[in-house]
Amino acid sequence: MSSTKEKYDQISPSEFFYRNRDLAGFSNPTRSLYTAVREFVENGLDACDQRGILPDIRLTIKAVDPEKPDPKQYILTVKDNGPGIESKHIPLAFGTVLYGSKFGLKQARGMFGLGATMAILYGQITTNKPVTVKSSTDAQISNEYELLLDIQKNKPVVLKHKTKEVAKKGLSVSIFLEGDYSKAGSKIRDYVYQTSLITPYASITFEDPKGEKYQYPRMINTMPKPPTVIRPHPYGTDVETIRRMMVESQFEIPTIDDMMIEKVRKDLGLSKKNLSFTAIMDKARKRWKTLSRQVRVVIALMSFLKMDFEKLNKIRIEDLDVPNKKLFYWDFSDSQSKSIDMDPESQYYKQLTNTVQGETLTAFLTKKFQRVGPTTAVKFAKFAGFKPEKRLGTMTNQELAKLSESLQKYDDFMGPDPSCLAPLGEEPLEKGMKKFFEPDFLTVIQRSASAYSGFPFVVEMGIAYGGNISTRGIKVYRFANRIPLLYDEGSDVVLKVVNDIDWSRYKAKGDPPLVIVSHICSTRIPYKTAGKENVADRQEIERELKLCIQFMARKLSVFMNKRGQAEAAKKRANLYAKYVPLIAQFCTELAGKKKEPNYQKILQEEKSIESEQKILQEEKPIENE
Amino acid sequence: MSKTSESKAKALSKKTLEKQKNILEMLKSHGAKIYDDLDNGLFPKFSIPSRSVSNIVYDKKLRQYILGNSSALRSSKNTSQLRSFTQLMWLAFFANRLTTEKKSSTLRDIYYSSQAFEIDFEDQGESDNIIVDLEAVTTRPREDFHIFPEERSSIFGDLNIEYTIPGYEGKTMNLSNHPDGYAIGPSLTTAELVDTSAEIVIAIEKGGLFTRFVEEQVDKKFKSIIINTGGQAPRSTRTLLKRLHDEMKLPVIILTDGDVYGEHIAMVIKSGSANAAHLRELTVPDAKWVGVWATDIEKYKLPTIPMTESDIKRCYDLQKDPRYLDGIWKKELEVFLRLKRKAELEAFSKYGLTNITDKYLPQKLELAKSL
Numbered sequence: 001m002s003s004t005k006e007k008y009d010q011i012s013p014s015e016f017f018y019r020n021r022d023l024a025g026f027s028n029p030t031r032s033l034y035t036a037v038r039e040f041v042e043n044g045l046d047a048c049d050q051r052g053i054l055p056d057i058r059l060t061i062k063a064v065d066p067e068k069p070d071p072k073q074y075i076l077t078v079k080d081n082g083p084g085i086e087s088k089h090i091p092l093a094f095g096t097v098l099y100g101s102k103f104g105l106k107q108a109r110g111m112f113g114l115g116a117t118m119a120i121l122y123g124q125i126t127t128n129k130p131v132t133v134k135s136s137t138d139a140q141i142s143n144e145y146e147l148l149l150d151i152q153k154n155k156p157v158v159l160k161h162k163t164k165e166v167a168k169k170g171l172s173v174s175i176f177l178e179g180d181y182s183k184a185g186s187k188i189r190d191y192v193y194q195t196s197l198i199t200p201y202a203s204i205t206f207e208d209p210k211g212e213k214y215q216y217p218r219m220i221n222t223m224p225k226p227p228t229v230i231r232p233h234p235y236g237t238d239v240e241t242i243r244r245m246m247v248e249s250q251f252e253i254p255t256i257d258d259m260m261i262e263k264v265r266k267d268l269g270l271s272k273k274n275l276s277f278t279a280i281m282d283k284a285r286k287r288w289k290t291l292s293r294q295v296r297v298v299i300a301l302m303s304f305l306k307m308d309f310e311k312l313n314k315i316r317i318e319d320l321d322v323p324n325k326k327l328f329y330w331d332f333s334d335s336q337s338k339s340i341d342m343d344p345e346s347q348y349y350k351q352l353t354n355t356v357q358g359e360t361l362t363a364f365l366t367k368k369f370q371r372v373g374p375t376t377a378v379k380f381a382k383f384a385g386f387k388p389e390k391r392l393g394t395m396t397n398q399e400l401a402k403l404s405e406s407l408q409k410y411d412d413f414m415g416p417d418p419s420c421l422a423p424l425g426e427e428p429l430e431k432g433m434k435k436f437f438e439p440d441f442l443t444v445i446q447r448s449a450s451a452y453s454g455f456p457f458v459v460e461m462g463i464a465y466g467g468n469i470s471t472r473g474i475k476v477y478r479f480a481n482r483i484p485l486l487y488d489e490g491s492d493v494v495l496k497v498v499n500d501i502d503w504s505r506y507k508a509k510g511d512p513p514l515v516i517v518s519h520i521c522s523t524r525i526p527y528k529t530a531g532k533e534n535v536a537d538r539q540e541i542e543r544e545l546k547l548c549i550q551f552m553a554r555k556l557s558v559f560m561n562k563r564g565q566a567e568a569a570k571k572r573a574n575l576y577a578k579y580v581p582l583i584a585q586f587c588t589e590l591a592g593k594k595k596e597p598n599y600q601k602i603l604q605e606e607k608s609i610e611s612e613q614k615i616l617q618e619e620k621p622i623e624n625e
Numbered sequence: 626m627s628k629t630s631e632s633k634a635k636a637l638s639k640k641t642l643e644k645q646k647n648i649l650e651m652l653k654s655h656g657a658k659i660y661d662d663l664d665n666g667l668f669p670k671f672s673i674p675s676r677s678v679s680n681i682v683y684d685k686k687l688r689q690y691i692l693g694n695s696s697a698l699r700s701s702k703n704t705s706q707l708r709s710f711t712q713l714m715w716l717a718f719f720a721n722r723l724t725t726e727k728k729s730s731t732l733r734d735i736y737y738s739s740q741a742f743e744i745d746f747e748d749q750g751e752s753d754n755i756i757v758d759l760e761a762v763t764t765r766p767r768e769d770f771h772i773f774p775e776e777r778s779s780i781f782g783d784l785n786i787e788y789t790i791p792g793y794e795g796k797t798m799n800l801s802n803h804p805d806g807y808a809i810g811p812s813l814t815t816a817e818l819v820d821t822s823a824e825i826v827i828a829i830e831k832g833g834l835f836t837r838f839v840e841e842q843v844d845k846k847f848k849s850i851i852i853n854t855g856g857q858a859p860r861s862t863r864t865l866l867k868r869l870h871d872e873m874k875l876p877v878i879i880l881t882d883g884d885v886y887g888e889h890i891a892m893v894i895k896s897g898s899a900n901a902a903h904l905r906e907l908t909v910p911d912a913k914w915v916g917v918w919a920t921d922i923e924k925y926k927l928p929t930i931p932m933t934e935s936d937i938k939r940c941y942d943l944q945k946d947p948r949y950l951d952g953i954w955k956k957e958l959e960v961f962l963r964l965k966r967k968a969e970l971e972a973f974s975k976y977g978l979t980n981i982t983d984k985y986l987p988q989k990l991e992l993a994k995s996l
Binding site (some may be wrong): 167404484571572573575576582583584585586587588590591592593598599601602 | 644652653655656657659660663664666667668669704707708712713714717718721722742743744844985
């Protein structure tokens with residue numbers, strides 16, 4: 001499981017976010033309560049998704065003092081059955097801002113785990129109470145922490161830490177925060193309802209401050225395939241991204257400390273022996289092919305310094321000045337900076353410059369991007385006007401800009417790899433919608449992956465009609481990366497496409513009891529606003545949505561036609577049954593007869609036609625069954 | 626009552642019975658056909674002469690509108706026709722009972738009676754329409770089936786009648802005995818017309834003027850029978866006018882308001898309406914409209930009021946009607962359109978309450994002889 005092990009890195013201080021908490025959705029007690037719920041629930045679902053665990057999420061909101069009027073203090077607890085977080089990571093994960101594990105390009109509900117930390121920060125600011133984290137990674141021991149954030153230092157303060165025996169894996173986070181449930185309640189309930197619709201493999205329960213329990217049991221037991229982390233596509237990058245990727249690709253001159261020297265000695269097979277400078281160089285030449293890059297760099301440095309291990313231990317490399325062919329170092333023995341010239345003819349010189357100047361353009365492109373092989377890389381270099389062996393470290397800012405621009409312009413890259421996406425899939429979506437709405441008609445579709453500006457995306461949709469749907473008019477549930485989009489629906493691309501359709505053409509006239517579920521998955525959803533509630537009308541996405549809806553609407557109209565015929569037949573039979581006996585009664589007296597004519601014959605004939613149509617109906621009561 | 630009139634009444638009565646028998650037989654044959662269809666496992670159907678505008682044509686010889694040759698099939702299999710089919714069947718059934726039992730009914734009464742038989746008419750308009758259907762299928766006016774409109778027209782004058790309705794058979798009545806006049810209802814319409822001293826029938830549009838005429842003894846002064854049509858003359862009144870003309874050999878003159886609607890009231894008495902194009906016994910082609918004409922407005926300097934938009938539109942509409950293409954009909958329409966003003970019968974009150982009976986009427990009666 002090493003490939004799915006999350007990396008933890010510390011990126012930036014919490015001070016900045018404390019000052020900009022409005023941006024993260026913590027502007028007032030109503031919004032903050034809702035945002036906090038979202039962040040914790042989504043973190044829980046993400047954690048389970050990534051490990052292929054069927055999620056079991058329990059959300060509880062309790063008022064600290066129920067008698068007080070809103071806004072007031074609440075305790076928000078979200079418990080999941082995910083993999084948990086290792087004890088040693090907990091203080092940093094929950095007690096610093098921008099400490100997260102969601103890097104790389106793959107579809108996930110949230111980004112960087114930043115939101116959860118923001119919620120904790122907001123809770124601490126408004127109540128001055130610590131966050132309680134309980135985590136078990138082995139279903140035996142639970143590590144329970146009480147933490148505060150030191151905002152200035154961006155460091156966790158552990159107030160309590162104890163362990164406890166437990167029977168289940170999972171994470172439970174509990175915070176105190178200032179909130180307004182009377183205003184945020186309907187939003188939170190909508191959120192939980194819609195989340196369970198798009199996550200039919202999850203069991204979600206919500207206990208609200210009034211003690212009301214909302215339970216959404218698991219509807220299916222299969223999980224969609226988890227997304228894989230992939231390299232970015234050339235179309236989806238900008239200058240900044242490239243600069244960041246370049247920094248990662250450049251090899252730094254390793255710090256030559258005791259540990260490093262120990263490693264070099266070991267690799268040269270000289271752990272115990274103390275050899276002279278020339279003897280070490282001889283040994284290195286013989287073993288060169290087996291040596292790692294780091295060790296080679298140290299050897300190269302030693303070749304110019306003309307030092308053995310003992311001397312090497314007393315200096316620190318300061319700078320490698322490639323243009324002037326000089327090597328600067330700090331000598332601890334006489335506490336001064338010294339420099340030596342490097343011979344450019346030396347084989348070691350090339351080793352050093354290559355290290356500092358980074359990879360060649362072609363190597364960089366093939367290693368760092370998806371859909372770029374060696375041939376494509378060479379072709380692209382030619383297109384962009386660079387030598388294929390151009391070293392990235394030697395690029396000027398203008399050249400970088402040109403590279404970035406060319407990456408966008410080059411037409412021959414293959415479309416982005418959608419394996420980083422995790423749509424729900426047709427079957428789970430259909431099952432979920434069926435249990436949710438128990439409709440008379442249901443159809444779903446998942447389009448194959450497409451891309452906009454280098455970002456892959458997949459659209460999946462479902463339409464349900466009639467049955468238990470009690471709403472009148474078309475109700476659209478919008479989701480992006482399995483997150484419900486609850487607000488700002490007016491300006492959303494999905495609504496635009498739905499409203500552009502002439503539904504009467506598909507026999508859905510007036511205010512039909514119709515539900516549309518739309519799910520857009522992408523490594524980057526093009527939101528219109530910072531609120532992340534509405535998707536922008538990118539042409540490529542709009543097209544896919546339109547194709548989905550048209551496909552499903554055609555099926556709906558077939559269903560409506562059949563249903564119309566069956567209804568008409570039934571109506572006709574009812575009319576005959578009502579009027580024909582009357583006609584018989586009247587004409588009997590008119591004709592001066594005593595006995596009524598035998599009109600049963602025509603009634604029965606009609607019935608047989610009707611039942612034929614009924615059989616037709618029963619064969620296919622629901623599309624896609 | 627003289628012996629000759631008595632025998633005449635008996636002969637007429639026989640004629641009435643004959644007519645009734647024919648109607649009952651016709652209804653029976655329709656019923657039998659539908660009975661047989663049902664018994665044979667067929668959805669019954671019949672054809673109805675089409676009453677759409679395109680099928681209404683003016684017959685110059687008959688001097689009235691009649692229906693053309695096109696007809697529509699009404700089938701009980703067609704669910705959009707099933708309901709009206711059943712309604713028509715019920716009406717035939719109900720008309721059969723009325724005729725057999727010699728009971729009368731009104732349009733409104735038909736509408737309410739239907740409810741006892743689970744026949745749902747949405748409103749009286751719908752039942753009235755089905756009654757017209759029955760008329761069209763049988764080519765008999767509803768009065769033959771003992772279905773009458775609400776009474777609103779009346780008659781006054783020296784006319785002896787003999788009732789034929791159950792309970793009153795043989796009873797006679799002189800229609801000058803009651804100064805309010807007699808309502809023209811089923812019993813009067815079906816009564817035998819025995820004899821009269823009158824020499825002319827004056828049909829007048831308005832109840833107010835009718836009362837004035839009675840008060841001024843127009844019946845005696847001009848040896849006339851006065852009939853109040855109550856606006857557009859109902860069918861029963863037109864039937865009575867026709868019988869007075871045909872059976873009693875009395876000329877008929879018509880007095881209306883001096884406007885385009887009055888002109889058309891006279892025309893309908895004379896040559897029928899498009900609405901009743903399916904019936905042919907409702908017209909008095911020899912009836913004469915004597916006033917108030919548009920030219921009278923100028924001639925008598927009558928007080929007027931301006932014509933409304935709809936009055937003017939009506940003028941233009943009537944100009945397209947073939948009956949308005951010649952004679953006074955054409956001329957008066959043109960004058961109305963020129964004047965753009967209209968006058969009521971009451972306008973003569975300007976010259977005194979009795980001016981209309983003392984001056985105007987004698988002049989018009991004289992004029993009528995030459996029309």
